[in-house]
Amino acid sequence: MAIQTQTYFLNLGPQHPSTHGVFRVILELDGEVVVRAIPVPGYLHRGVEKLAEARTYTQVIPYTDRLDYLANMLMNWGYVEAVEKLMGIEVPERAQYIRVIVGELSRIASHLMAIGSYAGDIGGLTGFLYTFRDRERILDLFEMLTGSRMTVSYFRIGGVADDLPEGFIPLLQKFLADLPGLCDEYDGLITGNEIFQARTKFVGVIPPEKAINYSLSGPNLRGSGVNFDLRKNRPYGIYDRFDFEVPLGKNGDCFDRFVCRMKEMRQSARIIQQALDGLPEGPIQAKVPKVIKPPVGEAYTEIESSKGIFGCYVVSDGSNKPYRVHFRRPSFINLGCLAELCVGWKIADVIAILGSLDIVLGEVDC
């Protein structure tokens, strides 16, 4: 005799630590198995795009820090890049190099957070503490450079706000020297852990075609084995000058996405080292008018942020305030596949899948 069962709904979030902020998923469950997942974003919506319309071009920069607050420098970069394209500004060499250095540091900080919190999601909070310990060193560097740990507001249209302070480069060199050892530590602590592997391998598999169809980007796309990294495929800034590899996954499961981030950190360190070696002297700010008034028109630029392709679209009506700003936020678009990915997995796996997508809600909700 078959037992009659009924599906029921479970509300995951918005106040749940594993949803990495204020994200809500409504799960329809059959026992413990997910039948349907309905993601509900929007709890952190602040209307940054609308706020930007009432600010001058420079005044928008502090708001971009608050999109992906874990990779704040990259968010700054995406925005100023668009305005620079609109105005046709040439950024000085030194500023370009500094941008690469801080941008890649941001990427490492973001990935440290991603892998640490992922370890925590899977049930090993210890890993989280280790990555946090080392992320702190990057935040200290940022604090030294910009005065703030997370809301850096460091990029300016046409350059960067300040030159590297004294003592910055030795500290950075030390961090770069330590980083491979630290990564080995995380590998030993998290990646090599059998329980972690059992929880993540072949869970939440995204085949390459599906990843492309869902317009995934960043480590989520590369975890499925699709070799696409804007820094390589369509280099912006001075990325064509650096020698680095793009780590790829094979199976497209949670584990591969995690490992991609792990390997990307080592590559980022390589890029920073090369940028430090080639760091030229010179101005850090292009000659831009005091009041920034781009000509009437529009510009769209994309950069490779830590979560994927971060695009920024700016429309100018010739005044000193943008007519419209739109951000293509990778976390938001990467979330698109969540509903389909979760079906058929158990509740604990939903956490593993969500964590492996590495979303940050400041960016999802914007």
Added chain:
Amino acid sequence: MFGKGLIKGLQITWREMLAQKVTVQYPDEQIPLPDRYHGRFELDADKCIACMLCANACPNKVIQIERTRVGKKQYLTKYVMRIEYCMFCGLCVESCNQDALRFSKVFNMNQYFRSRVRLTLADRPAPAEEPAEEAGSEQEAKKKAPAPKKPAGAGSEAAAGKS
């Protein structure tokens, strides 16, 4: 062999147990702050020429300036920051070309009451010498230059009381 990874992980945590501590006991010990730290604002009211550049640079309209004309120059009478709306982005400090507005390293700005959060960096009467058309009559009592400067006004008193 299953369990090898677990043992390796344990070795790492044991090693860490014997390593140096990375945290400090906060109120007793403090980590040094860098020079560029974005702490509470400081205003050198004598240097300030009340040009409003900082107020206009602010994305959130945090800075409220009152000024009067003394002779040919603008004279700053009141400088209030609605610090509860401040993002500590530094655009105001960057825009000040008189080096009047600066960041300090004071970070404990939390208050028990919302009304105390507001930061009054300068609140002084205009000097009542020379022409002083409008403000003159009220401020006759306080004559001449050394006007009572309160560089960090009420905010600092409250914070000092707390810390």
